[in-house]
Amino acid sequence: xxxxxxxxxxxxxxxxxxxxxxxxxxxxxxxxxxxxxxxxxxxxxxxxxxxxxxxxxxxxxxxxxxxxxxxxxxxxxxxxxxxxxxxxxxxxxxxxxxxxxxxxxxxxxxxxxxxxxxxxxxxxxxxxxxxxxxxxxxxxxxxxxxxxxxxxxxxxxxxxxxxxxxxxxxxxxxxxxxxxxxxxxxxxxxxxxxxxxxxxxxxxxxxxxxxxxxxxxxxxxxxxxxxxxxxxxxxxxxxxxxxxxxxxxxxxxxxxxxxxxxxxxxxxxxxxxxxxxxxxxxxxxxxxxxxxxxxxxxxxxxxxxxxxxxxxxxxxxxxxxxxxxxxxxxxxxxxxxxxxxxxxxxxxxxxxxxxxxxxxxxxxxxxxxxxxxxxxxxxxxxxxxxxxxxxxxxxxxxxxxxxxxxxxxxxxxxxxxxxxxxxxxxxxxxxxxxxxxxxxxxxxxxxxxxxxxxxxxxxxxxxxxxxxxxxxxxxxxxxxxxxxxxxxxxxxxxxxxxxxxxxxxxxxxxxxxxxxxxxxxxxxxxxxxxxxxxxxx
Numbered sequence: 368x369x370x371x372x373x374x375x376x377x378x379x380x381x382x383x384x385x386x387x388x389x390x391x392x393x394x395x396x397x398x399x400x401x402x403x404x405x406x407x408x409x410x411x412x413x414x415x416x417x418x419x420x421x422x423x424x425x426x427x428x429x430x431x432x433x434x435x436x437x438x439x440x441x442x443x444x445x446x447x448x449x450x451x452x453x454x455x456x457x458x459x460x461x462x463x464x465x466x467x468x469x470x471x472x473x474x475x476x477x478x479x480x481x482x483x484x485x486x487x488x489x490x491x492x493x494x495x496x497x498x499x500x501x502x503x504x505x506x507x508x509x510x511x512x513x514x515x516x517x518x519x520x521x522x523x524x525x526x527x528x529x530x531x532x533x534x535x536x537x538x539x540x541x542x543x544x545x546x547x548x549x550x551x552x553x554x555x556x557x558x559x560x561x562x563x564x565x566x567x568x569x570x571x572x573x574x575x576x577x578x579x580x581x582x583x584x585x586x587x588x589x590x591x592x593x594x595x596x597x598x599x600x601x602x603x604x605x606x607x608x609x610x611x612x613x614x615x616x617x618x619x620x621x622x623x624x625x626x627x628x629x630x631x632x633x634x635x636x637x638x639x640x641x642x643x644x645x646x647x648x649x650x651x652x653x654x655x656x657x658x659x660x661x662x663x664x665x666x667x668x669x670x671x672x673x674x675x676x677x678x679x680x681x682x683x684x685x686x687x688x689x690x691x692x693x694x695x696x697x698x699x700x701x702x703x704x705x706x707x708x709x710x711x712x713x714x715x716x717x718x719x720x721x722x723x724x725x726x727x728x729x730x731x732x733x734x735x736x737x738x739x740x741x742x743x744x745x746x747x748x749x750x751x752x753x754x755x756x757x758x759x760x761x762x763x764x765x766x767x768x769x770x771x772x773x774x775x776x777x778x779x780x781x782x783x784x785x786x787x788x789x790x791x792x793x794x795x796x797x798x799x800x801x802x803x804x805x806x807x808x809x810x811x812x813x814x815x816x817x818x819x820x821x822x823x824x825x826x827x828x829x830x831x832x833x834x835x836x837x838x839x840x841x842x843x844x845x846x847x848x849x850x851x852x853x854x855x856x857x858x859x860x861x862x863x864x865x866x867x868x869x870x871x872x873x874x875x876x877x878x879x880x881x882x883x884x885x886x887x888x889x890x891x892x893x894x895x896x897x898x899x900x901x902x903x904x
């Protein structure tokens with residue numbers, strides 16, 4: 368019974384959403400239905416998450432619409448052909464990521480960068496829908512050009528069109544605030560369609576969908592060539608990365624909430640094959656949908672039977688799709704603008720700003736690049752910034768000076784434990800990160816600075832390597848310089864809590880032989896005790 372209710376809930380969301388997303392993708396409206404059916408059926412067969420909904424998604428639609436729009440006129444036969452090829456290529460990439468267990472690729476994007484990326488996508492959605500919402504003619508070009516055109520032609524807005532759009536947006540918003548299970552979008556779609564037909568508003572300049580092709584899907588790929596594959600490949604890579612990120616986040620989030628296990632690799636395979644099927648039936652890329660998945664979970668849907676039921680009913684409704692010819696474009700624009708408000712996480716941006724202004728800068732740069740320059744450039748900047756951010760953090764780690772806690776054999780950082788005190792003549796330090804080319808000079812500088820602040824004349828240095836899981840060639844060179852300085856100043860040196868991999872790195876470099884096996888200890892206290900006794904002896 369719960370799956371039946373979940374299927375009905377899903378269906379009333381799917382009809383307006385898939386129509387709106389088709390338009391956002393620049394594809395014939397009916398192809399949104401094909402996308403949902405293909406994605407849902409294949410994921411039900413191959414995926415592992417019992418609640419996740421797969422189909423046309425407003426996150427990815429503007430990405431490939433903008434990318435493929437540079438290769439062919441949106442809405443043209445060539446454009447539709449390239450979108451089909453794109454869907455199959457995206458599907459192959461996502462499926463391979465699942466099969467080869469390469470989902471970690473999606474983790475290259477930090478949370479602030481994902482927030483900025485999604486906010487940029489939200490801006491793209493809004494900018495592309497403003498002409499339909501206000502009843503203005505659509506223009507091509509950059510988003511900045513579109514915004515300029517909209518601002519200079521705002522006086523030409525159609526009052527009827529704008530009123531319909533505002534009314535539908537209000538209905539969707541109010542329904543969400545009252546109970547997110549209420550089908551506000553479907554009510555808005557049906558109500559506005561009936562209003563346009565009854566009052567003949569098309570004669571007053573209200574643009575509508577018009578006659579829909581509602582026969583069977585076109586099977587196979589048209590225009591397939593190596594040239595087409597090469598031109599589409601960069602867009603396919605971007606879309607695949609976004610799909611992997613969103614699918615992984617969705618399946619894990621709802622599995623945690625529902626207390627069930629999922630196989631993320633299988634889910635990637637299901638989504639990937641769903642994309643291949645969507646491309647082969649003349650549709651466009653599909654993705655896991657957090658809002659639709661939430662709708663299924665909210666009414667306790669327990670299996671993919673809910674999605675399969677909604678897909679079956681939608682399939683039966685396709686012959687009657689001609690009834691949708693009077694759907695106002697402003698209605699679909701309003702639905703998509705509402706979706707954009709849901710993926711523009713302003714609160715998250717504020718939280719990031721309170722936490723760290725540098726990370727806010729990463730989010731804002733990603734947002735502006737996606738919104739004003741391009742999606743492919745945006746994802747490239749996002750990955751580059753993510754790597755730069757991680758390099759920044761690991762290139763300037765803190766070197767902790769350790770002190771002994773009185774009455775114990777424990778040592779703790781002086782900065783975090785007030786009881787810990789430094790032993791005269793002894794410098795014990797913790798460098799809890801791999802030593803590599805980006806932080807090796809910093810390590811050397813910090814070590815010399817700490818040595819200068821040691822109580823008494825430095826006679827012994829102990830390096831706690833519990834977090835130093837790796838050592839590269841530059842790190843080896845810096846450690847050699849450190850050992851040379853210690854030899855010159857007659858300072859003994861020991862290493863505590865080293866792992867097997869670090870010892871192997873030192874063995875290959877010759878450092879192990881130079882330091883000596885007898886200078887490696889299980890704890891800082893053991894190192895200080897043994898080496899101090901040798902020094903005194």
